[in-house]
Amino acid sequence: MPVLHVENVRKSYGGSSFALDGVSFSIEKGEFVAIIGPSGAGKSTLLRCINRLIAVTSGTVSVDGTDVTKVSNSGLRILRRTVGMIFQHYNLVNRLTVIENVLHGRLGYKSSLSGTFGLFSHAEKIRAYELLQAVGLSEQIYQRCGQLSGGQKQRVGIARALIQDPTLMLCDEPIASLDPNAAKIVMDNLRDINQRLGITVVANLHQVHAAREYAHRIIGVNAGKVVFDGPPSLLTLEIIQQIYGSEAQDLMLADGELHA
Amino acid sequence: MRSIDFLMRQRLVVGLVCLGILIASYAAVVVTDYDVVKGFQSIPKAVKWSSENFYPDEKSLKRLPKIIAKMQETLVTAVTATTCAAFVGFLVAILGANATRPHWVFSIVSRAIASLFRNVDVSAWSLILLFSFGQSMFTGYLALFFVTFGFMVRMLMETIDLSSADTIEALRATGASPSAVITQSVIPTCMPQFVSWTLFMIETNIRSATLVGILTGTGIGNLFDIYYKSLNYHAASLVIVVIVIAVLLIESVSNAIRRVVLQ
Numbered sequence: 359m360p361v362l363h364v365e366n367v368r369k370s371y372g373g374s375s376f377a378l379d380g381v382s383f384s385i386e387k388g389e390f391v392a393i394i395g396p397s398g399a400g401k402s403t404l405l406r407c408i409n410r411l412i413a414v415t416s417g418t419v420s421v422d423g424t425d426v427t428k429v430s431n432s433g434l435r436i437l438r439r440t441v442g443m444i445f446q447h448y449n450l451v452n453r454l455t456v457i458e459n460v461l462h463g464r465l466g467y468k469s470s471l472s473g474t475f476g477l478f479s480h481a482e483k484i485r486a487y488e489l490l491q492a493v494g495l496s497e498q499i500y501q502r503c504g505q506l507s508g509g510q511k512q513r514v515g516i517a518r519a520l521i522q523d524p525t526l527m528l529c530d531e532p533i534a535s536l537d538p539n540a541a542k543i544v545m546d547n548l549r550d551i552n553q554r555l556g557i558t559v560v561a562n563l564h565q566v567h568a569a570r571e572y573a574h575r576i577i578g579v580n581a582g583k584v585v586f587d588g589p590p591s592l593l594t595l596e597i598i599q600q601i602y603g604s605e606a607q608d609l610m611l612a613d614g615e616l617h618a
Numbered sequence: 619m620r621s622i623d624f625l626m627r628q629r630l631v632v633g634l635v636c637l638g639i640l641i642a643s644y645a646a647v648v649v650t651d652y653d654v655v656k657g658f659q660s661i662p663k664a665v666k667w668s669s670e671n672f673y674p675d676e677k678s679l680k681r682l683p684k685i686i687a688k689m690q691e692t693l694v695t696a697v698t699a700t701t702c703a704a705f706v707g708f709l710v711a712i713l714g715a716n717a718t719r720p721h722w723v724f725s726i727v728s729r730a731i732a733s734l735f736r737n738v739d740v741s742a743w744s745l746i747l748l749f750s751f752g753q754s755m756f757t758g759y760l761a762l763f764f765v766t767f768g769f770m771v772r773m774l775m776e777t778i779d780l781s782s783a784d785t786i787e788a789l790r791a792t793g794a795s796p797s798a799v800i801t802q803s804v805i806p807t808c809m810p811q812f813v814s815w816t817l818f819m820i821e822t823n824i825r826s827a828t829l830v831g832i833l834t835g836t837g838i839g840n841l842f843d844i845y846y847k848s849l850n851y852h853a854a855s856l857v858i859v860v861i862v863i864a865v866l867l868i869e870s871v872s873n874a875i876r877r878v879v880l881q
């Protein structure tokens with residue numbers, strides 16, 4: 359059974375056009391999949407349909423065999439807690455400390471009451487500390503997130519997702535706001551999660567070279583449709599041009615290595 | 619070219635607005651028969667009168683304990699009305715903000731309540747409430763409560779949507795319950811703005827409370843009204859001095875709180 363199965367998903371935000379227009383694919387456990395495409399192609403929409411942060415207009419999405427589009431509210435909470443998510447803008451509570459933000463990842467496992475009062479067990483705190491150590495932030499645990507650098511914030515985001523014990527990790531442009539060094543640390547972290555922990559990773563990436571370097575499989579999206587689905591080795595210059603359309607030119611100027 | 623057109627249009631709009639204001643002011647002068655020159659000429663006379671009559675003398679100082687007691691009454695009313703309204707306003711704002719509402723109907727209702735309460739002036743509220751509650755502290759309390767409530771709902775709805783939308787999304791994605799999302803993300807994120815606006819409204823409301831007191835016959839405003847109407851200008855001026863000191867004091871206290879909370 360695939361970890362993620364998306365079938366004929368369409369999403370309209372109201373107007374006549376579709377942000378997603380009949381998207382289908384399946385992802386097996388342990389894959390590292392990159393979704394690439396030009397701005398406005400529907401990558402973020404697609405990712406958010408997987409954990410129903412956005413409701414699909416038609417079609418089905420199943421995670422671990424559960425149909426996300428039909429599950430009840432409480433079922434949705436249970437489903438979401440096994441799906442980690444990290445964001446381009448990190449989406450941390452800047453006024454809280456690093457460890458408090460990591461513990462937020464446990465909220466899906468809590469009753470409404472203990473979640474509301476933020477009651478976390480000793481074991482959960484130890485776990486949060488270990489995860490922060492693993493991503494190299496053991497010095498910063500009591501710092502406010504607002505004081506961290508972008509790369510550090512993203513690693514807090516990763517720790518927050520990992521404490522959920524996810525089977526699937528969704529990453530929406532995880533390195534788009536980072537400098538190359540910080541980006542490499544974050545991407546290496548994601549690769550490590552994928553290889554060592556066997557967590558399936560689905561990442562929207564704007565950088566074709568990062569997708570080639572880290573993913574087993576690349577899905578190219580343009581105007582809400584899947585226009586490429588295959589291993590990085592099949593991603594030719596011609597196909598990149600197809601995926602990115604008029605944006606391809608700028609992209610190639612930015613990614614010098616594509617000419618090689 | 620389009621952007622240049624756009625800039626020109628913007629400048630034209632600004633120019634027209636300025637012209638409109640000038641015309642409106644002139645029309646107001648004509649309609650009300652206001653003599654601009656005479657208006658300015660009367661300023662020195664007013665200053666002369668004030669310096670001769672409007673200062674606290676030794677006799678008025680005997681009234682100081684009473685004035686301070688009334689000032690305290692007004693301060694307490696303003697502070698309690700503001701803080702209560704701020705808390706209730708926060709709850710309604712959470713129900714109404716796009717990012718946290720249980721249903722879109724709540725947004726419409728919250729927005730409507732907020733504009734109704736905010737757009738009716740505090741003195742108008744006092745007059746309306748006078749009918750139901752008569753001349754009492756409670757009338758003034760309610761009037762301040764209403765205006766503050768409307769203001770806080772409006773401002774906090776905006777704050778929630780602007781500053782917590784990202785973290786709300788992240789916590790929802792972890793499977794957190796709606797109430798956990800509010801206590802773990804919305805409240806910590808909005809706390810600085812909440813404190814800041816509550817303090818701002820306390821400062822504003824202390825001034826308003828004085829005015830409201832004249833209408834509702836309570837507190838320091840009423841005392842001023844009594845002295846003033848009985849031509850006891852020395853005591854009335856002492857009231858003004860006490861109000862000014864109180865306002866300055868509250869402002870420095872609230873600035874100190876701001877520094878600690880908003881660091």
Ligand SMILES: Nc1ncnc2c1ncn2[C@@H]1O[C@H](COP(=O)(O)OP(=O)(O)OP(=O)(O)O)[C@@H](O)[C@H]1O
Nearest residue numbers: 371376377395396397398399400401402403404564
């Ligand atoms: N909340 C929304 N309301 C209306 N339209 C939306 C909304 N979110 C996205 N869209 C539209 O849906 C389309 C897909 O947007 P989406 O954000 O999924 O693209 P993306 O591939 O993630 O782009 P980017 O690379 O810029 O992040 C766009 O045309 C966008 O304008």
Ligand SMILES: [Mg+2]
Nearest residue numbers: 401402403531
């Ligand atoms: Mg996006």
